[in-house]
Amino acid sequence: MGKLEAVKAAPSRGAEWMGTIKMVIVTLAFVLGIRTVAAEPFVVPSPSMVPTLLIGDELLAAKYPYGIGKYSSPIGLMPDFAGRFAGHLPDRGDVIVFRLPRDPSETYVKRLIGLPGDRIQMKGGRLLVNGEVLPRRVAGIYQTVLDGTPQRFARYVETLPGGREHPILKRGVGSPLDETPEFTVPARHYFMMGDNRDMSLDSRVPAAEGGVGFVPEENLVGRADRVLYSRDPEVAAWDLADWRGIFRADRFLGRID
Incomplete structure (x- = not known):
């Protein structure tokens, strides 16, 4: 008597499509979960944070340190609510990605x-925190090219209360933002500034005057932790003579302090 062999039916075209769709959904859910909870990339478009961040840097903003806010989702799925939950409060000196309070469709990065x-x-170009002038030391001259024009700045290392240090750039005394009234930061808000002090639109300019103003805690997106890679926008992709300089390899995966 012959043996009966089990015959496995070939999957139907519909079952194959369903399997593919399930795989795509799972993949998208995983990517969205990572971008929502863990980290999200952003490209730096302006010189306001030079020398810490350069135009063309793609940075990775870690979301988990500050918990969950209504702007944690990259596609706007979070409900509209104030404040944050989980995580901890930011530390003074963190470089932070946030939504602009007067226009949340815009994303900024400041310190x-x-x-x-x-x-x-600000008094005479010096930063005061709680009535004390922050110490800074000279760290040479910083030269760069912005929008095709050579630029030259004095470079300093500024020390924040608590001892954290970071670089700043100044062109000299006399910038419109070198003299400001005293701002008192409201509860559950933060005061942000660019490291390139004379080329940064930040909390020194109130939102009502077209600036940043105080940033509510729910507008925080994440802490800028690393530069993934960096492309020099001054080098055109079709300029073969300088093409090897289009990427700043020394900045790849660099830590942001």
Whole structure:
């Protein structure tokens, strides 16, 4: 008597499509989960954070340190709510990606200078926190090219309350933002500034005057932790003579302090 062999039916075309669709959904859910909870990439478009961040840097903003806010989702799925939950409060000196309070469709990156309750002021081009002038030391000259024009800045290393240091650039005394009134940071808000002090639109300019103003905690997106890669926008992709310089390899995966 012959043996009966089990015959496995070939999957139907519909079953194959369903399997593919399920795989795509799972993959998208995984990517969205990573971007929502863990980290999200952003490209730096302006010189406001030079020398810490350069135009053309693609940075990775870690979301988990500050918990979950309504702008944690990259595609706007989060409900509209104030404040944050989970995570911890930002530290003074963090470089932070946030949504612009007067226009949340725009994303900015600046350094956190003022915590809730702090008094912040500029006098003679020097930064004061709670009435004390922050110490800084000379760190040479910084030269770069912005929009095709050579630029030259004085470079300093500034020390924030608590001892954290970071570089800043100044062209000299006399910038419109070198003299400001004293700002008192409201509860659950933050005061942000660019490291390129004379080329940064930041919390020194109130939102009502077209600036950043105080940033509510729910507008924080994440902490800028690393530069994934960097492309020099001054080098055109079709300029074969300089093409090898189009990428700044020394900045790849660099830590942001």
